[in-house]
Amino acid sequence: MKIARREFIGLVAGAAAGAALGAPGGRLFSDALLSANQPIYPPRGPEQFMLSVCTACPGGCGVRARRIGNRIVKVEGNPLHPVSGGRLCAKGQAAVQALYHPDRLRLPLRRTGPRGSLKSFRPATWDAAIAEIANRLQSVRDEQRPESVVLLRGGRSDTATRAARRFLQAFGSPNDIPFDRGNDAGAIALFLTQGLRAAPAPDIRGADYILSLGSDFLESSPAPVYTARAYGDFRQTxxxxxxxxxxxxxxxxxxxxxxxxxxxxxxxxxxxxxxGVAAAIVEEGLYDREFVAERSIGFEDGPGGGLRSILLKQFSLERVAAESGITVNVILRIARELAGAHKALVLGPHNGPLLGGRVYDHVAAHVLNALIGNVDQAGGILIADDVAIEAWPADALDAVATAGHRQPRIDGVGPDSLLSGDAEQLARALTTRQPYAAEVLFILGADPLYATAAHDQFAAAMEKVPLVVDFASIPNDTSLYADWILPEPHFLETWNVQTSPASVAFASVSVASPALPKPLYDTRPAADVFLDLARRLGLQRAMPWQDSAALSRAEVDRLFEARRGAIIGTQFDAAWVRMMEGAGWWAPGYASADELWKRVSESGGWWDPFYDHGDWSRVIRTPSGRFDFRPDIVRQIADGAPAAADGGLSLLLFEPLPIAGATGAELPFLQALLDPGLDERWETWGEIHPETAAALHIRNGSWIRVASSRRAIVIRARVTDRVVTGAIAIPVGLGKAAGGRWAEGAGANPLHLLDGAREPLSSLPDFGSSRVLVSEATAPDQRPIKRS
Amino acid sequence: MARWGMVIDLDRCTACQACVVACQVENNIPVAGQSDSDRGRGISWIRLAPFNEGEHGTRPGLRLVPIPCMHCEKPPCTKVCPVKATSIGKEGIVAQVYARCIGCRYCTTACPYTVRRFNWKLPEWPDPMGEGLSPDVSVRPRGVVEKCSFCHHRLQNARDKAAIEGRALRDGDYMPACVESCPAEAMFFGDLDDPRSVVTRLEAGPRAFRLLEELGTKPKVIYLSKGESGADV
Structure with missing residues (x-):
């Protein structure tokens, strides 16, 4: 075959230019490769695809890492995985950048100077870290005060979190405190109306009409890839x-x-x-009469009148129009469209993993869902199915632990609380040592110093705890105030078993094994740390496994005992399993726990695709067994004063996907993507309506000072009609005190503007009600450092 | 011989930018820090371009459109290159030969879609970031222009694989990294000359359009507008 000169060059420059990196010594562009601190040599060896689970967010996407020799060069979705469907978001794609990030922790760090700076830390050994932590824990236990150990943990459903929780349980502390802001309000609304504690799983794929009440679900869903896939099918199939x-x-x-x-x-x-939309639906008699009559309470009845009378008396179209600024015509039209749609869905406000909205708004949204009869229907609000895989032996708690569990939670959360965890109250309790003092604070998968309201109180509280242990791959704001920062491996370096994320309705279990032959650095999975601590404290009866690999295997063995579901597979496989289970059959395709383990390792996971719609005893657990319209809460909303206009602008917060959940700013690929609409990157901006900006004499692109009663930040003004008048919208995710060379000093953190205001109903921090003063400013005091 | 083309369904697209990062990782695009980024020197082969359609009334006037190289049938960029560093191949992929490029940037000016990027400096990967580089794609030196290649190296691999299996290359044998990663499943890739391919069917649908069609560049990236379409894929 004759190869033309041009084709030959094309080959060299294109794909086959693998030779450029492929042959040592034969590099085409040696200058380029020598531009790094050390010459970069290409990976050599066979190509392999390793299955894992992405933990860049709690979304739980099954992934497939392309490994060449001993290096990972790309991460893609695992095509068989029911959450990712072979797809992956920007954050997941950037996992390679996170794995090889230059500022990853390589050793445990011990604080030797004042809190608040990474300069105060010195490298230490794992032996020293484990010994010191175990000694402190042992003395706490000797003093019979196990409740003084506290765990603050993020919203992940992974092996590390389960191991940490089990450790607290075996140790005897009730203080397993979740910090999962994004899902709190929606879950509380579900509890108030349906009586069960679970996150709602909206069936976006099955809906044909969605009214999003400020649910920025394409940007900030708890499971971004799953939601995006569902949205695609919602639009075009x-x-x-x-x-x-x-x-x-x-x-x-x-x-x-x-x-x-x-x-x-x-x-x-x-x-x-x-x-208002609900009132119009009731007024016109468009609601689902069957559901309301047979499955609900509080519509006609209730102290002081039921939902119907409150809606008709208090939410007249005129009042709603005047307060919301939307014309009566639009409200009526939305009501008719919503009630007339075949499968309509209403989503309560959600602006990211840190910003879950207000409970009042979620209750209102869910009342609307119930009125149109979509509770637990296809295209409606489903309740996540789950599968128990905790493989912990029962009756393994000793007397000290049993006594410890009788103590109240340090954050004041009890079985009757609406909140699942209260980080702000925890800060107060740590500071005042009431109801008791804390001796050890573990922080896992959470950054409360970045994300709590009144964060400086949390920093002060950490001073009062003798031993604070933080787990991190790259230090975050909270790490700087810890005593020990224990380096976590990247997800491609570790074992993990992950269950379905919030907002996904089906039960699933994903299994990750290390994609690299050994970790790059001297890191340890948090699960291994807790297993090791349990061993040293004589708690191995409760936690008998050697390491996270053995624990992962034990969890999958428990899955075998569940006797349901199937190995993940093609769409055809899923349809088959659904049909079989719907007819009452279970044909698992594995006959033993060994076979199950082998097959989940080969495929990446297990799931149960069958969803039993209308299993009312499962999805409605109120005392009456019926959906509760909560006329009492609706009345509170009606009586609430309209937003006070006491000067200043309303502060609207949102989380761009690349930096949602206060993670992502550490990666330069993600920093460059903050807002494609406004071409924003690498800095924090505030969106202001042109009329509002004109009144404040603010020009587009100028620096502005945004001040609350607590403090002020200086950010860039973006004058745009993407936001209503009288408000300023600011993204959350930048302005970090730590996070490596690309995160530190970039942008500002608007959460630090928030005061401690709480929603009266739930006592969740009220992130929606803050008002700020905005004025022109000079460039911020600390210009971002130059990052080449 | 295949004629490779891409279809982007703007009704499915959520503007999540997964395609942007998938491409950067796949194609060894260097890390750009804030100062480069501020000067517009960060490189991405596919980007989300905002189209602001006047004021936002009740209809959101903001459209975010992913823009890779259009791989035009009549590419304006190849005509202006003084050294034939860029050319269109038999399968319709517009290639860039870095070793020939002299960095004059006529092509970046000629491209009406502004998808060509210039390397203002040596690429950098602070240790150990270079370990994540793919061996399939060459690293570009300073002073040359680069652009989307439709992940040409994946085509080469697919061609090798087909050859080993003793068959001709066909639709579906390969897809670029952006298409593979798209969470909303809004991107499709295949042979526009194969009447049975998904892209051919979508191209013939009522929602299909091309960017700046009036210029006569004949892009092989086809967009699907928002709206009802009837039977589609």
Whole structure:
């Protein structure tokens, strides 16, 4: 075959230029490769695809890492995985950058100087770390005060979190405190109306009409890839007609940009708008009479009148129009469209893993869902199914542990609380040593110093704890105040078993094994640390496994005992399993625990695709066994004063996907993507409506000072009609005190503006009600350092 | 011989930018820090371009459109290259030969879609970031222009694989990294000359359009507008 000169060059420059990196010594562009601190040699060896689970967010995508020799060069979705479906978001794609990040922790760090700076830390050995922590824990236990050990943990459903929780249990502390802001409000609303503690799982794929009340679900879902796939099918499939998306919120988010209609309601009027729509539906008799009559209480009855009378008396179209700023015509039209749609779905406000919205708004949204009869229906609000895989031996608690569990939770959360964890109250308790003093604080998968309201109180509280242990791969704001920073491995270096994330309805279990032959650095999985501590404290009866590999295997063995579901597979496989289980059959495709282990290791996981719609005893657990319209709460919303206009602007917060959950700013690929609409990157901006900006004499692109009663930040102004008048919208995720060379000093943290205001109903921090003063400013005091 | 093309369904697209990072990792695009980024010198072969359609009324006037190289049938960039560093191949992929490029940037100016990027400096990977580099794609030196290659190296691998299996290359044998990663499953890739391929069917649908069609560049990246489409894929 004759090869033309041009084709030959094309080959060299294109794919086959693998030779450029491929042959040692034969590098085409040696200058380029020598530009790093050390010459970069290409990976050599066979190509392998390793299965794992992404933990860049709690979304739990099954992934497939492309390994060449001993290096990972790419991460893709695992095509068989039911959450990722072979797809992956920007954060997951950047996992390679996180694995080889230059500022990853390589050794345990012990604080030797004042808190608050990484300069105060010195490298130490794992032996020293484990010995010191174990000694402190032992003395606590000798003093019979196991409750003085506290765990603050993020929203992950992984092996590390389960091991940490089990350790607390075996040790005898009730203080297993979740810090999962993004899912709290939605779960509380579900508890108030349906009586069960679970995160709602909206069936976006099955819906044909979605009214999003400020749910920025395309940007900030608890499971971004799963949600994006569902959204794609909601819009365009060959089987269903195109779904319609209506977005009601003061800010035109990325999700709103994709919507068919943006309804720019005034700040703090989500619940009012939703209940106005509900009133119109009731007024016109368009609600689901069967569901209301047979499955609900509180519609006609209730102290001082039921939902119907409150809606009709208090949420007249005129009042709702006046408060929300939306015309009566639009409210009526939305009500008719919603009630007339075949499978309509209402989503309560959600702006990211740290910003779950207000409980009032979620209750209002869910009342609307119930009125249109979509509770537990296809295309409606489902309740996540789960499968128990905790393989812990029963009756393994000793007397000290049993006594410890009788103590109250240090954050004041009890079995009757609406909150699952209260980080702000924890800070107060640590400071005042009431109800008791804490001796050891473990922080796992959470960054409370970045993400709590009144964060400086949390920093002060950490001073009062003799031993604070933080787990991190790259130090975060909280790490700087710890006594020990224990380096965690990257997810491609470790064992992990992960269950379904919030907002996914089916039960699933994903299994990750290390994709690299050995970790790059002297890191240890948090699960191994807790197993080791248990061993040293004589608690191995409760936690008998050698390491996270053995624990992962034990968890999958428990899965075998569940006697349901199937190995993940193709769409055809899933349809088959669904049909079989629907008819009452179970044909697992594995006959023993060994075979199950082998097959989940080969495929990446297990799931149960069958969802039993309308299993009312499972999804409605109120005392009456019926959906509760909560006329009492609706009345509170009605009586609440409209948003006080006491000067200043309403502060609207949101989380861009690349930096959602206060993670991502450490990666330069993600910093460059903050807002494609405004071409924003590497800095924090504030979106202001042109009229508001004109009144404040603020020009587009100028520096502005945004001040609350607590403090002020200086950010860049973006004058845009993507936000309503009288408000400023600021992204959360930058402005970190730590996080490596690319995160430190970039942007500002608007969460630090928040005061400790709490929603009266739930006592969740009220991130929606803050008002700020905005004025022109000079460039920020600390200009971001130059990062080449 | 295949004629490779891409279809991007803007109704499914959520503007999540997974394609942007998938491409950067796949194609050894160097790390750009803040100062480079501020000067517009960060490199991405596919980007989300905002189209602001006037004021936002009840219809959101913001459209975010992923823009890779269009791999035009009549590419304006190849015509202006003084050294034939860029050319269109038999399968319709517009290639860039870094070793020939003299960095004059006529092509970046000629491209109406502004998808070509210039390497203002030596690429950098602070240790150990270089370990994540792919052996399939060459690292570009300073002073040359680069652009989307439709992940040409994946095509080469697919061609090798087909050859080993003793068959011709066909639709579906390969897809670029952006298409593979797209969470909303909004991107499709295949042979526009194969009447049975998904891309051919979508191209013929009522929602299909091309960017700046009036210029006569004949892009092989086809967009699907929002709206009802009837039977589609």
């Amino acid at each position: 060959h089987t269903a007609r195109r779904g319609k998306l209506i977005y009601a919120d003061p800010r035109l988010s990325i999700t709103a940009a994709s919507a068919d209609e943006w309804i720019p309601i005034r700040p703090m009027t989500h619940a009012t708008f939703a209940l």
